[in-house]
Amino acid sequence: MHPLVKWTALTLAICLPLSAQAHRAWMLPSATVLSGEDPWVTVDAAVSNDLFYFEHFSMRIEGIGDISTQPAGQRARPAPKLHVFAPDGSEVKPQNGAIGRYRSTFDLHLTQKGTYKLAIANSGLFASWKEGQENKRWMGKAEDFAKQVPANAAELKVAQNSSRMEVFVTSGNPTTSVLKTTGVGLELAPITHPNDLFGGEAAEFSLLLDGKPATGVEVSVIPGGNRYRDELGEIKTTSDANGKISITWPNAGMYWLEAKLSSKEGVSAPATERRASYSATLEVLAP
Numbered sequence: 267m268h269p270l271v272k273w274t275a276l277t278l279a280i281c282l283p284l285s286a287q288a289h290r291a292w293m294l295p296s297a298t299v300l301s302g303e304d305p306w307v308t309v310d311a312a313v314s315n316d317l318f319y320f321e322h323f324s325m326r327i328e329g330i331g332d333i334s335t336q337p338a339g340q341r342a343r344p345a346p347k348l349h350v351f352a353p354d355g356s357e358v359k360p361q362n363g364a365i366g367r368y369r370s371t372f373d374l375h376l377t378q379k380g381t382y383k384l385a386i387a388n389s390g391l392f393a394s395w396k397e398g399q400e401n402k403r404w405m406g407k408a409e410d411f412a413k414q415v416p417a418n419a420a421e422l423k424v425a426q427n428s429s430r431m432e433v434f435v436t437s438g439n440p441t442t443s444v445l446k447t448t449g450v451g452l453e454l455a456p457i458t459h460p461n462d463l464f465g466g467e468a469a470e471f472s473l474l475l476d477g478k479p480a481t482g483v484e485v486s487v488i489p490g491g492n493r494y495r496d497e498l499g500e501i502k503t504t505s506d507a508n509g510k511i512s513i514t515w516p517n518a519g520m521y522w523l524e525a526k527l528s529s530k531e532g533v534s535a536p537a538t539e540r541r542a543s544y545s546a547t548l549e550v551l552a553p
Contacts, residue, residue, distance in 0.1 A: 312369040329348075434460040
């Protein structure tokens with residue numbers, strides 16, 4: 267029997283495009299705009315139904331905390347890596363990391379003035395097929411596909427997945443060096459600085475796919491605290507011919523932005539479909 271990766275709601279939340287009803291993976295900073303001579307930020311990371319509410323799983327992050335506090339099924343899953351980039355472009359390490367039952371947490375010491383970027387990116391293949399009446403799933407790297415998935419698998423479907431999750435934090439005046447995109451997967455290229463957002467005002471961003479304008483990408487923006495509302499409060503928009511989107515923030519607060527696409531173009535064998543997603547937690551300040 268071929269070894270399979272155990273799939274959980276957390277794995278799906280991080281690696282696949284999300285629907286409005288699915289579990290959402292997110293990072294939540296204690297603040298995104300700070301002043302003072304020795305600022306710190308604490309970041310929570312979790313997967314939940316309700317945004318920024320801890321009720322499903324903590325997010326495992328490589329090098330953060332003790333995995334023995336998590337259920338056995340979660341410990342077996344590979345942890346994604348967090349990259350934190352300082353205003354000068356150097357990579358810095360988070361501190362005081364811990365993994366709890368419902369959330370992971372870590373601190374970030376902002377020793378430089380300017381804007382920091384926190385990013386978690388994943389890529390790989392997702393395959394599903396049938397063995398008799400049983401549905402099988404596998405996720406992993408392309409080089410391992412032939413070893414893990416039967417060559418004659420029935421009803422085989424293979425998707426090429428990529429996902430990126432980001433948070434931006436600024437000490438003092440905003441800077442732009444960390445806003446440069448990598449040219450890999452679906453990314454957000456800010457036109458309006460992500461730490462310069464105000465309630466009642468419009469912000470503009472560009473969506474890029476492998477460094478090129480991503481046209482016709484669906485974008486969902488949801489304010490935090492939906493647990494305490496009858497309505498989700500979702501704002502929907504679609505990127506234009508130049509990959510641009512414009513969002514007018516109805517109120518101050520924390521927002522979760524998600525963009526996702528599915529395409530048959532730019533796919534490498536054995537995949538027949540490409541799925542890409544991007545998400546970010548953004549703080550909108552009072553005007």
